[in-house]
Amino acid sequence: MVGAIVGDVIGSIYQFEGLKIKNFDLFTGFNEMTDDSILTMAIFSALEQCEGNEAKLSTIAAKEMIRFYTKYPNLMGGYGGLFVDWVYRSLKKYRIQPAYNSYGNGAAMRVSSVAYFAKSLKHCKELSRKVTEITHNHPKGIKGAEATSVAIYMALHGKSREEIKNYVERHYYQLDKSCDEIRKTYQFEPSCQKTVPQSLQAFFESTDYEDAIRTTISLGGDADTMGAITGAVAEAYYGMPKWIEAKMLKCLDSHSKVIVQRMILKREGIKNKGSKAISIEKEKSSNSKYKRKDKGDGSI
Numbered sequence: 001m002v003g004a005i006v007g008d009v010i011g012s013i014y015q016f017e018g019l020k021i022k023n024f025d026l027f028t029g030f031n032e033m034t035d036d037s038i039l040t041m042a043i044f045s046a047l048e049q050c051e052g053n054e055a056k057l058s059t060i061a062a063k064e065m066i067r068f069y070t071k072y073p074n075l076m077g078g079y080g081g082l083f084v085d086w087v088y089r090s091l092k093k094y095r096i097q098p099a100y101n102s103y104g105n106g107a108a109m110r111v112s113s114v115a116y117f118a119k120s121l122k123h124c125k126e127l128s129r130k131v132t133e134i135t136h137n138h139p140k141g142i143k144g145a146e147a148t149s150v151a152i153y154m155a156l157h158g159k160s161r162e163e164i165k166n167y168v169e170r171h172y173y174q175l176d177k178s179c180d181e182i183r184k185t186y187q188f189e190p191s192c193q194k195t196v197p198q199s200l201q202a203f204f205e206s207t208d209y210e211d212a213i214r215t216t217i218s219l220g221g222d223a224d225t226m227g228a229i230t231g232a233v234a235e236a237y238y239g240m241p242k243w244i245e246a247k248m249l250k251c252l253d254s255h256s257k258v259i260v261q262r263m264i265l266k267r268e269g270i271k272n273k274g275s276k277a278i279s280i281e282k283e284k285s286s287n288s289k290y291k292r293k294d295k296g297d298g299s300i
């Protein structure tokens with residue numbers, strides 16, 4: 001989750017650049033948090049409030065996203081148009097409006113905290129669905145968030161890159177293109193299905209946290225969102241370099257800093273407890289739910 005915010009802050013200045021190189025400045029003095037960071041914080045805040053009793057998680061996550069949006073309405077790059085519309089309709093009617101069938105990559109960019117609150121892989125998938133289906137209820141949106149959450153959860157609990165990749169390939173996406181191949185033709189893509197597999201591939205080819213961020217941004221896509229997705233998995237797998245975390249904190253306002261400090265405490269708490277061995281083989285993917293007819297009527 002902190003790794004997602006770092007990836008977003010680094011990617012913020014490259015989000016419409018279509019960068020194709022790895023040798024770029026991580027921090028320039030113009031880096032800022034964008035919607036990826038803010039909504040990651042909103043989901044984290046909802047999970048904190050619901051820890052131990054998740055009956056109202058979906059409602060609280062929706063309320064927190066609206067609350068964070070109204071506190072930070074003018075971020076670099078803006079928010080997704082359908083999300084903004086959903087926020088204003090909800091505010092106007094004093095009631096959370098129904099989900100808008102999105103498969104946009106916003107589902108994956110904001111979900112990382114669920115892996116830190118989950119008690120099992122199955123629980124991780126349940127939490128992922130609860131915080132996603134409030135807006136991104138298209139099967140491809142649910143799938144993109146779950147693939148991201150599961151990769152983070154497995155990384156956090158000591159699974160190897162190979163094990164994570166095999167699981168993702170078995171249950172979510174075919175990962176048959178290398179980053180060098182993707183880079184040749186890839187461009188800005190707002191959907192889960194054209195962002196999450198590429199972001200995960202960048203992690204699978206990386207050598208450390210910094211290299212993961214450089215690799216994903218060098219693919220030339222939605223840089224801040226890919227930074228958030230890849231960064232979240234890379235943080236769980238490699239840990240976060242202190243100097244990068246410190247540089248990111250300097251880009252935040254005081255309110256956000258407090259939330260990120262709480263995320264750091266949560267992360268360190270899990271590290272100190274030690275990751276538990278998880279049996280991924282016994283847990284069936286809920287991916288069968290995605291097999292229902294996809295009429296391609298989702299929205300970004």
Ligand SMILES: [Mg+2]
Pocket residue numbers: 034035036077224225
């Ligand atoms: Mg963004």
